[in-house]
Amino acid sequence: MLTNGVNDPRSTFTPAYFHRAEELRDECRVAGLTDVVVHGLEGPAWTAAEAAANGPLAEVVFSGALDLARVYTSEPALIAASVHLLATGLVPASGRRRPAVR
Numbered sequence: 001m002l003t004n005g006v007n008d009p010r011s012t013f014t015p016a017y018f019h020r021a022e023e024l025r026d027e028c029r030v031a032g033l034t035d036v037v038v039h040g041l042e043g044p045a046w047t048a049a050e051a052a053a054n055g056p057l058a059e060v061v062f063s064g065a066l067d068l069a070r071v072y073t074s075e076p077a078l079i080a081a082s083v084h085l086l087a088t089g090l091v092p093a094s095g096r097r098r099p100a101v102r
Helices: 021-030 046-051 058-071
Strands: 034-040 085-090
Touching (some): 021 034, 046 058
Antiparallel strands (some): 034 085
């Protein structure tokens, strides 16, 4: 998986392709989107929040992890620290389909 992004479907997880942030951004651009930004959803401290989930400081750790996720959501050096990626972009005005007027 680390070499080609393809998950082995025999591994109890869904068959999937795991994008690198730059691959997802490039795919969106090839699809015609502009102003593409890839976000790391959980942020760089998600593992700390997960580890503290049932402990006495869970709320404090989660709050800090959430703050970090918000600050670094699109920081290129930290995007890959998240488990999930989300790409946003704009459809160029010339590519939009207008609804039919009746």
